[in-house]
Amino acid sequence: MNVGIIGAGHIAGKIARTLEYTDGIKCLAVGSRTLDKAKAFAAEFGIPKAYGSYGELLDDPEVDLVYVATPHSHHFDVTMEAIGKGKACLVEKAFMANAFQTKKVLDLAKEKGVFVAEAIWTRYQPARDIINRLISYGRIGTVCQISATLSHRVMHLPRIVRPELCGGTLLDIGIYPLNFVRMVCDNPIEKIESQCVLSDLGVDLSETISMTLEGGILTTIHSSVYCEGYNTATISGTEGCIVVDNTNNPGLIRIYSKGGRLQEEMAVPENISGYEYEFQACKDAMEKGLIEPPQMPHSETLFLMELMDSLRKEWGVHYPMD
Ligand SMILES: NC(=O)c1ccc[n+]([C@@H]2O[C@H](COP(=O)([O-])OP(=O)(O)OC[C@H]3O[C@@H](n4cnc5c(N)ncnc54)[C@H](OP(=O)(O)O)[C@@H]3O)[C@@H](O)[C@H]2O)c1
Numbered sequence: 001m002n003v004g005i006i007g008a009g010h011i012a013g014k015i016a017r018t019l020e021y022t023d024g025i026k027c028l029a030v031g032s033r034t035l036d037k038a039k040a041f042a043a044e045f046g047i048p049k050a051y052g053s054y055g056e057l058l059d060d061p062e063v064d065l066v067y068v069a070t071p072h073s074h075h076f077d078v079t080m081e082a083i084g085k086g087k088a089c090l091v092e093k094a095f096m097a098n099a100f101q102t103k104k105v106l107d108l109a110k111e112k113g114v115f116v117a118e119a120i121w122t123r124y125q126p127a128r129d130i131i132n133r134l135i136s137y138g139r140i141g142t143v144c145q146i147s148a149t150l151s152h153r154v155m156h157l158p159r160i161v162r163p164e165l166c167g168g169t170l171l172d173i174g175i176y177p178l179n180f181v182r183m184v185c186d187n188p189i190e191k192i193e194s195q196c197v198l199s200d201l202g203v204d205l206s207e208t209i210s211m212t213l214e215g216g217i218l219t220t221i222h223s224s225v226y227c228e229g230y231n232t233a234t235i236s237g238t239e240g241c242i243v244v245d246n247t248n249n250p251g252l253i254r255i256y257s258k259g260g261r262l263q264e265e266m267a268v269p270e271n272i273s274g275y276e277y278e279f280q281a282c283k284d285a286m287e288k289g290l291i292e293p294p295q296m297p298h299s300e301t302l303f304l305m306e307l308m309d310s311l312r313k314e315w316g317v318h319y320p321m322d
Contacts, residue, residue, distance in 0.1 A: 001283045002028035004063035006054050006078055007070040008041035011092060015067060016045035018273040025279050031057030058082050065090055065282055067119070071159040072166040073321065076101045079116065083108050088115035090282050094171035097321045099305040106298045115291045116298075117282055120179055123296040124277035127250035127268045128183050131235070134242055135184070139255055139263075141239030146184050148177035149222040150247045151206070151229025160225050161201060166319050168203035170308050174223035176248040178209070178304060180233050181221065186300075187213040189307075196315040197226070204317050249274050 003019060005012045008030055019027040027047050032038035035052025042050035051057045058066065058081055066082045068075050068091040075091050082089050083105065095118040096102045109116040122128065135143060150173050159165040160172060191212040196204045206224035213219060222229065231246040240257040244250050255264045271277070285293040292298045312318070 001025045001279075001286070002062055002064045003279065004029040004031060004057045004060060004066050005041075005047075006031050006057060006066060006068045007074075008032040008037050009069060012041070012067075012069040013045070014273060015069065015275055015279075016041070016047060018275045019279065020046065021272045022276045022279060025276075025283060029057050029060055029063055031055075054078050055081070058085050058087055064088065065115075065279075065286070067279075068092055072097055072171055073159075073164060073319070076105065076321070079105050080108060083112055083114045083116060086112060086114055088282070088286055090117050090119050090278065093118055093120040093175050094166070094308070095301050095305060097166045097171075097319050099302060099309045101321065102302050102305040106302060109291055109298075113291060115282065115286050117278070117285070117293045118296050118301045119278050120175065120296060121275055121278050122176060122179055122248060122250070123183065124281045124293070125250065125268070125271075125274055126277070127244070127253065128295075130253060130266065130268065131184065131242060131244065131250075134253070134255065135235065135237070138239075140235065140237030140241055143185060143217060143235055143237050145218045145220075145236040146181050146233070147220040147222075147236075148180040148233035148247050149229045150174070150176045150231050151222065151224035151227050152231075153228055154225050155205075161199060161203060163201055163203055163318065164320055166321075167201070168199075168205075168312075168317055169207055169223050169225045170204055170311060170317075173225055173248075174204075174207060174209070174221065175304070175308070177221040177223055177233065178307070180244075180247055181211070181219045182300070182304065184235055185213055185215075185217055185219075187215050187217060190214055192311075194311055194314065196311075196317075198315065198317070202317060204312070204315055207311075207315075209311065
């Protein structure tokens with residue numbers, strides 16, 4: 001599978017490096033708003049083709065999967081154009097700026113029969129299955145509470161602080177603990193309460209979200225772009241708990257029994273960077289003729305976008321594209 005990267009920024013570099021070592025998947029092209037930048041990126045990562053515009057990359061018949069790595073504010077236009085041209089897309093999280101854009105993209109993908117997926121890497125990583133198997137084997141009894149934290153001070157990045165680039169914690173970082181909760185338990189939300197601290201520019205800097213899920217499962221999420229956090233997730237059950245380190249790239253999974261005794265510590269399988277799984281999932285789904293990956297169905301991408309819309313509305317966080 002030949003991948004074409006849109007936007008030669010930070011995460012694009014990590015992906016290009018990962019794909020150098022991924023079997024059966026190759027980074028064939030990079031598209032940037034400027035040709036010099038595309039050429040420099042291509043030279044750094046040994047990518048055969050460099051384009052000075054996104055449109056040129058979308059027109060390359062050899063590109064099988066377009067990987068959209070621009071700020072969330074700029075996912076919509078290029079993804080719509082790509083799908084319109086029949087190109088499969090893997091779009092960085094947050095998938096779009098809001099649910100309105102998300103629905104338009106997913107509707108177009110359905111209409112055209114074109115594959116599109118959200119690049120929320122934890123959904124595709126093996127840790128997810130390990131954790132869910134431990135729960136289903138009854139290792140911690142009945143799940144009662146889930147808590148997850150992800151906080152990194154990244155206030156120096158324009159795309160984090162500027163509303164026109166869809167800045168704020170929720171869409172960039174809070175999305176991971178939210179996904180963590182949903183991967184463990186996607187029962188309907190019975191009640192949701194949240195608190196948030198806004199920046200002077202009106203984006204969410206730090207937040208706490210608490211949800212009661214059907215079946216009496218309490219969940220708490222802490223997230224911030226303003227401070228550093230102890231970024232673990234804990235699933236508490238009647239017989240023990242599972243502690244996952246860390247929330248957005250699980251490495252170690254610990255199982256504790258009653259009384260806080262460490263029962264077992266498991267490491268996830270060795271990997272290249274952890275980003276290879278999302279590309280492998282796209283390849284597998286595309287080979288089966290699917291338009292969405294089973295690990296992150298379109299309905300789930302839309303559900304989370306709608307949830308994040310409603311939280312932003314409550315907090316008064318508005319983007320120009322809302
Ligand atoms: N999965 C993960 O672990 C992970 C980690 C970090 C970020 N991300 C996601 O990846 C996306 C990009 O994040 P990043 O940290 O890579 O951002 P970044 O370093 O700022 O790169 C984004 C790239 O998008 C392009 N771009 C197009 N319009 C832009 C605009 N108006 N302002 C700035 N850049 C623009 C630029 O590439 P050209 O100049 O080449 O066109 C830029 O280099 C975000 O959606 C973010 O949530 C995911």
